[in-house]
Amino acid sequence: MTQPPSICILGAGFGALSTVRALRRLAPQARITLVAPRAELHYLPGSIWIPSGLRRREQLVVPLQGFFARMGVQHMAAEVTGLQDGGRVVHTSAGDVANDALVIATGGRFIKKLPGIEHAIVPCEGMAAAEQVRERLRAMRGGTIAIGFAGNPNEPSAMRGGPMFEYLFGLDTLLRREGRRGQFELVFFNPSTEPGARLGGKAVPRLLALMAARGIRTHLGHKLRGFEPQQVLTEGGAIAADLILFMPGMTGNAWFDQTTLPRSPGGLIQADAQCRVPGWEHCYVVGDSGSFPGPDWMPKQAHMADLQAAAAAQNLLAGLRGAPQTATFKVELACIIDALNHGTLVWRTPERNIVLPPLRLMHWAKRAFEWMYLRQYR
Incomplete structure (x- = not known):
């Protein structure tokens, strides 16, 4: 009997966790190891409400032990320090992790x-x-x-x-x-x-x-x-x-420098339209870690990471079977710019751009989305 594939996911943010869910739907028997310092999701989109008291830290930091147990995921509490053998071995602060396929979703870092x-x-x-x-x-x-x-x-x-x-x-x-x-x-x-x-x-x-x-x-x-x-x-x-509140631009994680991963001019990991890392077999990248082909307005947001995760999971499993890897992701910017008591909906695709006037309904829609999104991990 062929042993189920061993898949390693790096990170515990939106892209990593969406990859877990997609893989588990498509490959119930796969062995999944997730490497991240802590078994918790920090829902940063909700942190805009902390200064007003509308949210507290404990409402936005979600323990993931229960989710990992439900998904049959082994969590390795460690920092990633490098890669070896074309990604088949991940070096971490707690030891090495071997894998048949790798998904990099460790986010970015601010410049x-x-x-x-x-x-x-x-x-x-x-x-x-x-x-x-x-x-x-x-x-x-x-x-x-x-x-x-x-x-x-x-x-x-x-x-x-x-x-x-x-x-x-x-x-x-x-x-x-x-x-x-x-x-x-x-x-x-x-x-x-x-x-x-x-x-x-x-x-x-x-x-x-x-x-x-x-x-x-x-x-x-x-x-x-x-x-x-x-x-x-x-x-x-x-x-x-x-x-002074300031948001710098983003670049790749420091540990990328300890690898030979292909990098974009901005320091992110190069990826193709299927979320594959060129020249690295069975290696994929999703979310803020990657530089993807597409329009220069492609957003760095949770929604985009979720879309990339779905494509990466499909292609990863197809690649392990030796089948064509054809799944791609749509480029879509969807956000509600919240102002505590109302919000402005902005939606953009290659074909259209919609901006609604500020509406109280949009503030409550953003709060409802947060509840629904976090519910799957609680």
Whole structure:
């Protein structure tokens, strides 16, 4: 009797866990080992609500032991340190893991090369960063809050601007709710003159109009030079700020450098339309770790990682059978830019771009989606 394949998945984020679910549906007998430091999912899309108190850390960090037990997954609590034999052996801080097929879904890391970036909070780094925003905001009696993001100049898709728009509009709503908005100035900064262009041509004027209507000042089109304790430095002048929230562009994980994995100019792992790593048999990549063919607005978001995971799982199993690997993923940007009491739906595909006006219903739709998404892992 042929032994079931041994599949190793690296990571415990959206792409990794969606790969687990897809593989288990298609190959109930497969032996799956997942390597990640902790058996928990951090639902970062919900962290935008931590500063307002709408969410707490314990509501967004989901223990995965039960999910792994239901899925028959062996969890190895370790950090990945490298690969050997074309990916057939994974080096980790807890020992080596052999496999018949490998899925890399360890996410990306933020580029922190700007001088003085330690003076800015990077909200999407984790729950602690969101909690830091909450505590800093509570301690402030007034002042200027500067919020912005940038990208990876060598990887147009490796940026995450949506959450920063949510912080911008969410903090505006929160301060108004608390009766403190008059004591604060909000400034949005971005090196582009069209921030959020990846959301589509209809989104940019809508977002800028919302900023103007809410009295949010903009500082656009100036390259960033760095940060000081109370300043954002740009080639177009400095922005005085008592609190700085900034999202840098993304690049690949540090452990990629210990391998010969093919890399994109921006430092991510090269992938083809089937999520395969070129030249590495039975190796696949999903989510933020990969650089995929497609339009430069292809989003780095959970939805996209889920779509890639489904294609990778199908192709992985087909490859092990010696069958053609034909599954691809659609490119689709779907997000709700939330502002605590309403949300703006943005949807983009290669064929169309839809931007709805701010609706209270969209805020509740985002909360409902969170509940449904996390339910499958609780």
